[in-house]
Amino acid sequence: MRSGMAFRLSAALVATCVFVAAVAGSALAAAHGGADYVLLVDCTGTMRYAGRGTATLVALESFVASLNEGDRVTVYGYGEEPFPALADYPVTIDSPATAEAITRALHLPFAANRTDITRGLELAWQERAQVFSRALSAGSTAASGSAYVILLTDGKLVPVYDDYAQYNEVYHESRARLRQLGRLFADAGIPIYSVGLGKAEKVDGSLLAQVSESSSGLYRHAAASDDLMHVFASLMDDVIALPSAVAEVSGEEVLMVAEVGGEEGLMVGEAEADVRNGFLHVVVEETSAAEAGRMSRVETALSQSFGDLGAHVYHGIIGILGVMMGFVAIGVHRRQSWTNVFTKPLLQKEIRVKGYLRRVLPEGVTAALSNIPIENPGLPTVEVGVGTDYAAELRETLMEFDGTTDGSPPLLRVLKGSVCVGGELVEDVRILVDGDVIECEGKAFEYLRGQRR
Numbered sequence: 001m002r003s004g005m006a007f008r009l010s011a012a013l014v015a016t017c018v019f020v021a022a023v024a025g026s027a028l029a030a031a032h033g034g035a036d037y038v039l040l041v042d043c044t045g046t047m048r049y050a051g052r053g054t055a056t057l058v059a060l061e062s063f064v065a066s067l068n069e070g071d072r073v074t075v076y077g078y079g080e081e082p083f084p085a086l087a088d089y090p091v092t093i094d095s096p097a098t099a100e101a102i103t104r105a106l107h108l109p110f111a112a113n114r115t116d117i118t119r120g121l122e123l124a125w126q127e128r129a130q131v132f133s134r135a136l137s138a139g140s141t142a143a144s145g146s147a148y149v150i151l152l153t154d155g156k157l158v159p160v161y162d163d164y165a166q167y168n169e170v171y172h173e174s175r176a177r178l179r180q181l182g183r184l185f186a187d188a189g190i191p192i193y194s195v196g197l198g199k200a201e202k203v204d205g206s207l208l209a210q211v212s213e214s215s216s217g218l219y220r221h222a223a224a225s226d227d228l229m230h231v232f233a234s235l236m237d238d239v240i241a242l243p244s245a246v247a248e249v250s251g252e253e254v255l256m257v258a259e260v261g262g263e264e265g266l267m268v269g270e271a272e273a274d275v276r277n278g279f280l281h282v283v284v285e286e287t288s289a290a291e292a293g294r295m296s297r298v299e300t301a302l303s304q305s306f307g308d309l310g311a312h313v314y315h316g317i318i319g320i321l322g323v324m325m326g327f328v329a330i331g332v333h334r335r336q337s338w339t340n341v342f343t344k345p346l347l348q349k350e351i352r353v354k355g356y357l358r359r360v361l362p363e364g365v366t367a368a369l370s371n372i373p374i375e376n377p378g379l380p381t382v383e384v385g386v387g388t389d390y391a392a393e394l395r396e397t398l399m400e401f402d403g404t405t406d407g408s409p410p411l412l413r414v415l416k417g418s419v420c421v422g423g424e425l426v427e428d429v430r431i432l433v434d435g436d437v438i439e440c441e442g443k444a445f446e447y448l449r450g451q452r453r
Contacts, residue, residue: 034068034069034070034071034072034092034134034146035067035068035071035072035135035146035147035148035239035240036071036072036074036090036131036132036133036134036135036146036147036148037067037071037072037073037074037147037148037150037239038073038074038075038076038124038131038132038147038148038149038150039060039063039073039074039075039076039150039152040076040078040082040117040120040121040124040149040150040151040152041056041060041075041076041077041078041085041108041152042077042078042079042115042117042120042152042153042154042155042197043077043078043079043108043109043110043111043112044079044110044111044112044113044114044115044154044155045110045111045112045113045389046110046154046155046198047110047154048110050198050224050225051225051226052154052197052198052225052228053108053110054225055197055225055226055228055229056108056152056197056228057103057106057108058228058229059228059229059231059232060075060103060106061099061103062229062232062233063150063232063235063236064093064099064102064103065096065099065100065103066236066240067093067099067240068093068240069093069094069095070092070093070094071092071093072090072091072092072093072131072134073089073090073091073093073102074086074089074090074091074124074131075089075102075106075108076120076123076124077107077108077109077120078112078116078117078119078120078123079111079112079113079114079115079116080112080113080114080116080119080160081116081119081160082116082119082120082122082123085106085107085108086102086105086106086107087105087107089130089131090130090131111388111389113389114158114159114160115153115155115156115157115158116157116158116159116160116174117151117153117157117178118157118159118174118175118177118178118181119159119160120151121149121151121178121181121192121211122177122181124149125181125184125185128188128190132147132188132190135147135189135190136188147188147189147190148190148191148192148193148217148239149185149190149191149192149193149215149217150192150193150194150195150235150239151192151193151194151195151208152194152195152197153194153195153196153197153203153208154196154197154198154202154203155198155202155203155204156202156203156204156207157171157174157175157178157204157207159171159173159174175207178207178211179207179210179211179214181211182210182211182212182214182215183214183215185215186214186215186216190215191212191215191216191217191218192211192212192215192217193212193217193218193219193220193235193238193239194208194209194211194212194217194218194219194220195219195220195221195222195228195231195232195235196208196219196220196221196222197221197222197225197228198222198223198224199223200221200223203221205219205221218238220234220235355374355375355401355409355410355432355434355447355448355449356371356372356373356374356375356447356448357371357372357374357384357391357438357445357446357447357448358371358372358445358446358448359371359443359444359445359446360437360444360445360446371448372384372390372391372445373390374390374401374410380402380403381400381401381402381403382400382401382410383398383399383400383401383415384398384399384400384401385397385398385399385415385416385417385440386398386416386417391445393443394417394440394441394443395441396416396417396441397414397416397417397418397419397440397441398414398415398416398417399412399413399414399415399419399438399440400412400413400414400415401413401432409431409432409433409434409447409449410432411429411430411431411432412426412429412430412431412432412438413428413429414426414427414428414429417440417441418440419438419439419440420438420439420440421436421437421438421439422436422437423439432447433447434447434448434449435447435448435449
């Protein structure tokens with residue numbers, strides 16, 4: 001619980017920084033042609049554990065919110081089969097509202113049993129003419145614009161197979177094809193940036209690194225859910241372009257982004273400016289690459305818009321937030337009640353399904369049956385019954401447990417079949433109470449509140 005609070009506080013800090021950068025960026029008179037982004041998200045059931053699903057959704061939201069107007073984004077989920085996570089795609093970012101609409105419309109059910117990374121990347125390659133249509137010039141296989149693939153997984157390659165006796169053959173073919181896809185994307189000028197989430201031994205980092213590096217991309221590893229935001233923040237610096245702009249001349253020193261030797265770079269120096277034919281002409285002296293590299297994207301945007309004062313304000317905000325986070329983290333660790341002032345606003349919108357279903361056996365019968373967890377902080381609902389990972393023994397019944405925002409027990413919603421609670425038939429929705437007995441298909445399950453087993 002404490003680690004969850006720390007994660008949300010960390011997410012809030014990153015979101016604040018993204019907001020500051022967005023405000024600064026909107027003040028620039030930028031001309032940005034737009035880039036194409038394809039995000040491939042692992043949708044296996046293990047993404048539900050240790051807050052990975054929540055961390056992924058928060059990271060995706062921050063990433064999309066950081067894109068420039070004119071950029072286009074496509075999101076695929078993959079497991080046994082890849083699928084579009086948006087009904088219509090690619091989506092062009094034309095305002096902050098577009099980014100919000102994308103994150104609201106994402107459909108990423110973390111319920112698959114296989115991590116078929118190859119099939120996920122294969123779909124992006126097959127639909128490249130659609131999702132990279134702007135970056136790929138007409139009749140050409142090489143990208144003439146900015147295009148990127150970002151792949152996230154918390155596991156190793158596990159391809160779909162029909163007969164386990166042929167698994168080794170299927171696996172080696174899938175692995176070879178994955179490497180080949182990396183080279184194909186490289187030939188098309190589209191780098192693949194991959195992110196491994198979770199314990200290193202659970203993720204095939206070496207394979208992902210090979211695929212990424214062969215396409216001129218990079219591989220990054222987030223050891224825990226709390227690290228994912230930092231990894232994505234670093235990734236944003238690599239793949240999201242800072243719009244080119246010329247700052248208003250308000251003094252002797254001018255900061256701008258310009259083309260330097262064919263590559264985008266920072267130029268700072270004493271400027272001479274005059275207006276010819278309606279255009280502002282600025283002459284600057286180029287600084288060393290090391291000095292330019294010390295400027296972050298946020299500092300650059302603020303300096304362009306507000307001068308040195310903007311950079312000082314930025315550093316001041318980061319310093320204050322860092323001190324606040326330190327005090328709050330200490331307070332949370334020591335369970336001080338005053339930390340509710342900071343944590344409650346972050347927690348009040350949380351949707352959390354709480355509880356377990358324990359099989360009720362006839363008297364005198366014992367069996368080693370696992371409880372069915374319906375606690376899932378990553379999703380607003382958990383389905384139990386036919387077609388789900390839980391309660392495979394239910395062949396005619398499907399129940400949905402809806403999370404609540406106030407910490408109260410979940411709501412039971414009957415989607416298929418006949419379900420009784422406490423001997424009463426549930427017509428549609430039933431508010432559960434600790435100890436309720438749920439009966440369906442001649443079986444009984446006791447609802448247990450909270451962390452009880």
